Amino acid sequence: MSQASKITRVVGPAVAVRGDDIDTDRIIPARYLKTITFDGLGDHVFEDDRQQLRERGAVHPFDVPAHRGAAILLVQENFGCGSSREHAPQAIARWGIHAIVGESFAEIFFGNALMMGLPCATASRADLDRLMAASEANPALEFDLDLERSQLTAGDIAVPVTMPEAVRTSLLTGNWDATGLLLDRYEEVERVAAKLPYVSGWNVV
Amino acid sequence: MARTLFQKVWDLHRVRTLSNGQTQLYIGLHLVHEVTSPQAFAELRDRGWRVRAPERTFATLDHIVPTQAQVRPFLDVMAESMTEALERNCREFGIPLFDLASGRQGIVHVIGPEMGLTQPGMTIACGDSHTSTHGAFGAIAFGIGTSQVRDVLASQCLAMTPLKVRRIEVTGRLASGVYAKDVILTIIGRLGVKGGNGHAYEYAGEVVDRMTMDERMTICNMSIEGGARIGYVNPDETTFQYLEGRPYAPTGADFERAKTWWRGLASDPGAPWDDIVVLDGSKITPTVTWGINPGQSVGVDDRLPEPGAAPAGERAGLAEALEFMDFRAGQPIAGTKIDVAFLGSCTNGRISDLREAAKVVAGHKVSPHVRALVVPGSQSVAKAAEREGLDEVFRQAGFEWRGAGCSMCLAMNPDRLQGREVCASSSNRNFKGRQGSPMGRTLLMSPAMVAAAAVAGEVVDVRSWMAEPAGAHA
Numbered sequence: 001m002s003q004a005s006k007i008t009r010v011v012g013p014a015v016a017v018r019g020d021d022i023d024t025d026r027i028i029p030a031r032y033l034k035t036i037t038f039d040g041l042g043d044h045v046f047e048d049d050r051q052q053l054r055e056r057g058a059v060h061p062f063d064v065p066a067h068r069g070a071a072i073l074l075v076q077e078n079f080g081c082g083s084s085r086e087h088a089p090q091a092i093a094r095w096g097i098h099a100i101v102g103e104s105f106a107e108i109f110f111g112n113a114l115m116m117g118l119p120c121a122t123a124s125r126a127d128l129d130r131l132m133a134a135s136e137a138n139p140a141l142e143f144d145l146d147l148e149r150s151q152l153t154a155g156d157i158a159v160p161v162t163m164p165e166a167v168r169t170s171l172l173t174g175n176w177d178a179t180g181l182l183l184d185r186y187e188e189v190e191r192v193a194a195k196l197p198y199v200s201g202w203n204v205v
Numbered sequence: 206m207a208r209t210l211f212q213k214v215w216d217l218h219r220v221r222t223l224s225n226g227q228t229q230l231y232i233g234l235h236l237v238h239e240v241t242s243p244q245a246f247a248e249l250r251d252r253g254w255r256v257r258a259p260e261r262t263f264a265t266l267d268h269i270v271p272t273q274a275q276v277r278p279f280l281d282v283m284a285e286s287m288t289e290a291l292e293r294n295c296r297e298f299g300i301p302l303f304d305l306a307s308g309r310q311g312i313v314h315v316i317g318p319e320m321g322l323t324q325p326g327m328t329i330a331c332g333d334s335h336t337s338t339h340g341a342f343g344a345i346a347f348g349i350g351t352s353q354v355r356d357v358l359a360s361q362c363l364a365m366t367p368l369k370v371r372r373i374e375v376t377g378r379l380a381s382g383v384y385a386k387d388v389i390l391t392i393i394g395r396l397g398v399k400g401g402n403g404h405a406y407e408y409a410g411e412v413v414d415r416m417t418m419d420e421r422m423t424i425c426n427m428s429i430e431g432g433a434r435i436g437y438v439n440p441d442e443t444t445f446q447y448l449e450g451r452p453y454a455p456t457g458a459d460f461e462r463a464k465t466w467w468r469g470l471a472s473d474p475g476a477p478w479d480d481i482v483v484l485d486g487s488k489i490t491p492t493v494t495w496g497i498n499p500g501q502s503v504g505v506d507d508r509l510p511e512p513g514a515a516p517a518g519e520r521a522g523l524a525e526a527l528e529f530m531d532f533r534a535g536q537p538i539a540g541t542k543i544d545v546a547f548l549g550s551c552t553n554g555r556i557s558d559l560r561e562a563a564k565v566v567a568g569h570k571v572s573p574h575v576r577a578l579v580v581p582g583s584q585s586v587a588k589a590a591e592r593e594g595l596d597e598v599f600r601q602a603g604f605e606w607r608g609a610g611c612s613m614c615l616a617m618n619p620d621r622l623q624g625r626e627v628c629a630s631s632s633n634r635n636f637k638g639r640q641g642s643p644m645g646r647t648l649l650m651s652p653a654m655v656a657a658a659a660v661a662g663e664v665v666d667v668r669s670w671m672a673e674p675a676g677a678h679a
């Protein structure tokens with residue numbers, strides 16, 4: 001993670017997980033947070049949802065063998081709401097996903113994903129409907145998320161995607177791992193801290 | 206030019222614009238716990254970095270601590286290993302740790318304020334989404350993930366993008382039996398679980414002005430459930446009175462200087478809020494969630510929604526929630542049988558919450574089919590409650606009196622629901638599986654409503670309960 005790489009494009013098949021407000025407890029249940037590493041989280045992504053569907057004789061998209069090699073996750077509104085656990089995007093990435101495209105994302109989830117170099121792009125509901133249907137009809141269909149052109153294509157579908165410009169720049173320039181930038185020119189940080197009375201003493205007020 | 210508190214605090218902590226366009230923001234207080242920090246410390250070690258400001262960093266144990274049998278080593282080997290990791294990390298990097306032996310251990314969002322670590326005008330970060338709680342003091346406080354925990358440890362800074370500010374004014378007066386929890390559940394019900402995305406919520410109006418700090422913490426705590434990463438209240442005399450004399454608060458002449466600085470941080474009249482929402486507080490009733498996100502709530506005397514009557518985009522979500530909860534559209538929420546009552550969490554595990562609940566249970570017995578537990582938010586809350594005899598009130602009613610921690614709010618310790626149990630809970634999330642059983646069901650409500658439900662064995666309106674003489678429900 002220390003040598004951040006430029007992320008300009010993610011290419012591969014997609015998998016669609018439908019539903020608004022899919023929270024982080026559903027993405028990775030809290031019992032799997034009892035760990036001091038992120039190893040092995042990919043095995044438990046969406047575990048309870050997957051189990052509940054199995055019990056009802058249905059299949060979660062992550063259990064469809066044809067979707068096993070998916071690189072792009074398609075979701076709907078407010079994906080990743082709830083807790084700040086980075087274990088959620090970690091579990092998704094460790095399952096094999098390299099980018100997520102959805103109608104909207106919860107803010108902390110979005111920030112956590114960026115910190116890992118996992119792009120989250122937004123698209124309209126209508127466009128996502130078409131993309132999800134295309135991926136479900138043909139799990140092998142290759143998707144191409146092009147961050148330079150802010151476009152997602154799949155077969156004969158091409159739709160615009162968006163993300164905040166600073167985020168897109170971070171990914172394109174390989175600056176999504178910001179720690180190095182934050183440690184640069186540290187005297188500027190010290191100047192800011194020195195002006196804060198709760199840091200440097202109340203006699204400065 | 207008039208500015209909001211958010212803008213003032215942001216500007217004071219802004220270091221520069223980074224080459225990627227984000228803002229580098231200085232973090233004044235970093236709170237650390239055992240679940241979201243081990244990987245961050247491991248990376249610090251890998252990269253050969255030190256903790257930049259250990260004196261601005263404080264740690265405690267809350268998520269995985271057992272609330273019974275708190276003897277080390279913990280029976281749960283993973284809980285023990287996470288505890289040992291935090292102890293080792295704090296020792297190696299010189300970070301104060303409020304552990305079980307300290308007498309100050311507790312939920313990170315309860316102990317920060319009660320020790321006076323949380324102060325107006327600070328930027329506060331913690332690897333937990335309920336960090337928004339600290340905004341009650343007029344701080345800019347928000348949850349972060351583990352990679353950001355690493356960034357704050359290494360640099361005392363974060364790369365951020367600014368937020369919009371929505372002012373939410375709650376006017377009038379709350380009716381008796383209506384609490385801060387009902388206010389925030391009503392706000393989330395009105396604005397939705399994603400309504401606050403991209404926003405900080407500034408809570409104001411007569412109802413908020415009159416609230417105690419504990420109550421303000423309850424509403425700020427659940428900002429994130431409405432999608433707002435930050436919620437805050439402008440600091441005022443209530444804030445200053447709460448802080449005076451707390452261990453980490455400024456003292457003497459410094460406290461007077463601090464008050465002047467803090468006062469000046471409040472949003473100016475006519476500040477450029479991005480929008481303003483007004484709610485009539487006098488119309489808020491005791492509120493109960495019936496679904497699988499905190500926006501799915503009704504007044505206790507209302508009925509569950511009909512998906513068919515909802516906007517097209519919401520129908521599938523409502524139907525999914527009804528199915529998971531095994532409820533029928535149109536059924537009343539009152540009378541819903543419960544199996545478990547949980548009093549605690551960073552939302553409602555403070556001393557005032559326990560006092561309100563104890564008033565309701567005093568002289569009553571927990572319904573025979575209900576398992577009820579009280580988990581104080583901190584060791585200090587537990588001690589205060591014990592001094593007042595609240596532990597005895599709860600025990601005599603049939604509640605279990607436990608040690609401090611997050612407990613059944615997210616069930617990372619042995620306290621969890623079984624199977625399809627229904628829990629009346631004073632916590633903050635009713636997500637599927639949240640309380641430890643993948644099929645468990647959670648009804649969020651105020652501590653007084655949890656207490657009344659524990660005794661009645663079902664969801665009841667605490668207002669009518671309070672009107673009746675003690676013993677009527679025994």
